[in-house]
Amino acid sequence: MRRRDFINIAAVSAAGVGGVITLLPLISQMAPSADVLAESSTEIDISAIQPGQAIKAVFRKQPVFVRNLTPKEISEAEAVDVSSLRDPQTLKERTKAGKENWLITMGVCTHLGCVPLGAGEGEVKGEFGGYFCPCHGSVYDTAARIRKGPAPKNLQVPEYAFTTDTVVKIG
Amino acid sequence: MIRIISILVGAFFSLALLWSVGKGAVSYVTEPPKETVEHAFHLAPKEVEFESDGAFGKFDNQQLQRGFKVYKEVCSACHALKLVAFRDLKAIGYNDDEVKAIAKGFQVPAYNKNTGEVVTKEGVAADHFPPVLYAGQGTPPDLSLIAKARHEGPEYVYSLLTGYQEQPAELLKKFPDAKTPEGLHYNPYFANLNLAMPQPLTADDQVTYTDGTKATVDQMSKDVAAFLIWTAEPKLDKRKQTGWAVLGFLLFATVLAYMAYRNVWAEKKGH
């Protein structure tokens, strides 16, 4: 290769490299900004939730269901043969030890992201007594596991911890 | 034809301007503009250097933390800092726990979802510095951007803090009506010479420094000015770093481009 060809190729390559590097910030700007990332934990006071009741909280601008299960709902969930489930998990795996009555899941259907019914007062809980997504008919049981309908996974359990007996920190 | 019209239009504008010049000149002579007291006694900010000055300057986190302490213990009584979030303080060297503790020390507005009441709560890292209620004279500006919102902002802040003085006798002799009004304070670095803010930093060791620096009024003023450079432009260090990398690359690429340009034209005679 002649020297002058080499220089021409180098110059065009440098321009190409510069152009590609310039793209990086243009792409990165669409990722979550610092203020969005900063809000990624939520503290919830659960002291007022009676057995059989649930509340919707907000975590990362998405609903979180916090549900105080009744002994009946717990035994229903534990009675299910795990191997028959689409996404096999026991209730124990989806709750914290000693706090099995507190079922904390994202309120986002794993099918296409609608908010299932069943957490609000008087909402339909579906035929398995858990949650029911009206968009495409996914039905979840009392451990928020998928039992029927198109959703592929159980409702997601976010990372959380009990900071006291009545306060849960999500995220 | 178009040239005749154009010359007429040109003459029209020129005559109108000459008329303005003439009348302006006459009134300038008959009623010369009076010198104002601001014009005569306002001073440009003092010369002062900051660690972050210049193309290679960088923030000194120790100084910024001292400046933050001055803000928190003195300025924050009246001045808000609403564009800054507590989490931002990590950038000036505080760790997560320190940021949490600082945030906890501020009450930020919140509202009770159950009752709809507006309440306050302890701040968390994600919160911004809260608004400051102020009922006194004047309107203390938010300080987040003050270093960019004034000409030579950092120098201005420093000069203002260290520039309080008695009104010069010379001023009163020349402008007898310009006596500083009751409740205001004379400061030649302020645009109209009299401001509502009393001298905020009055004595050495007004703020206790923990890093061994002597907390003179001058030092505290400089530190808080440095801190306000940071609040106004928190990405200053990254900006300059990026700038050097970009300029370095561009210089390299431009030299290559020049050589390629000479190559391409090499066979053309006369170039």
Next chain:
Amino acid sequence: MSFPWANEYKPSHPLMQWMDEKLPLPRFVYNAVGAGYPVPRNLNYAWNFGVLAGFCLALQIVTGVILAMHYAANTGVAFDSVEHIMRDVNWGWMLRYAHANGASAFFVVVYVHIFRGFFYGSYKAPREMIWLLGVVIFLLMMATAFMGYVLPWGQMSFWGAQVITGLFSAIPLVGDPLHTWLLGGFAPDNAALNRFFSLHFLLPFVIAGVVILHIWALHIPGSSNPTGVEVKQESDTVPFHPYYTAKDGFGLGVFLIGYCALLFFFPNALGHPDNYIPANPMQTPAHIVPEWYFWPFYAILRAFTQDFLFIPAKLMGVLAMFSAILVWFFLPWLDRSPVRSGHFRPTFRKFYYALIVDALVLGYCGGSPAEEPFVMISQIAAIYYFAHFLIILPIVSAIERPDPLPFSITEAVLGSDETAPAAA
């Protein structure tokens, strides 16, 4: 039109041949800015600025579209949303400074481009249409830049909007209703901010459209050149690619070095501190000025301090300011000299340099407070400005004796041209 010796696009790859039959876009590009466009071989660096202006437009559109992803056009949150970009959005500070300083860079480049046209007579036949479209682009740029400056909703944004829309209230009879209509209210507020945002987003694409027309019109007669002598033969030209793509690449590098130095090290040098204060409709800043690129026109606006005949000073200033640009539309017919280039017009050249000084003086006065001596200097400078275009150019072009022109571009470059007739 193109010169008969222009290279023809001949795709060798079957895919490109197929493409050429269905949609000859590669052929179009080849003929527009590729090897198929013969360009005078003697262009100097002043001719780089057209391509640079195109680059600036692209830069502003890209950064602008991105900023619009994060900006909120509402008086309650606009200021904070800009600070959100500066503080929290990834690389937001860089994108915002790139856009704000990109506007300045765009105007620098375009002013050089315009003054190159003034000197080399680029507006003269057969290139009048290129010039007229260029003036349209400049007007659109001014409107876009003004509305963009309003968006951060700082003190200068607000008072700029108040003052500039106030110009329209000078128009007799319809002025006041027009002013209210433009703002959608009695003072700048949400309605104005939202429509300015909408138009600020739209107009750059209109500019891009007119730029295409501008380049289209350029390709009819082909580029002018520093001698002003038209292309006569193949040896007068070189293909745009690779000759001018290489030169423009180098020019772009030099431009980017200057632009990035500004962006990364002095990003607020051309801005105004007051625009970091949120808009306050109750208090006007002590000294309000537009951005630097409007200063010469702002000086002309303020130069009219007295009513003249039956015309109020305010209307006179507005008329003069708009006329200062509108007069450019008539330039091809005001300067009738048969010689294009200022190189061969000794008298014109002196006045041209005087115009540059005059524009700088006007700019300086426009950025200074409205007090003496700036008012009187700007009045005298404004007289020269109008006299230059409306009186001096028509007269000079009629009486001037130009220097002898070279026979051809080839002769100008090489010192001789064998096709030239023997010297008489």
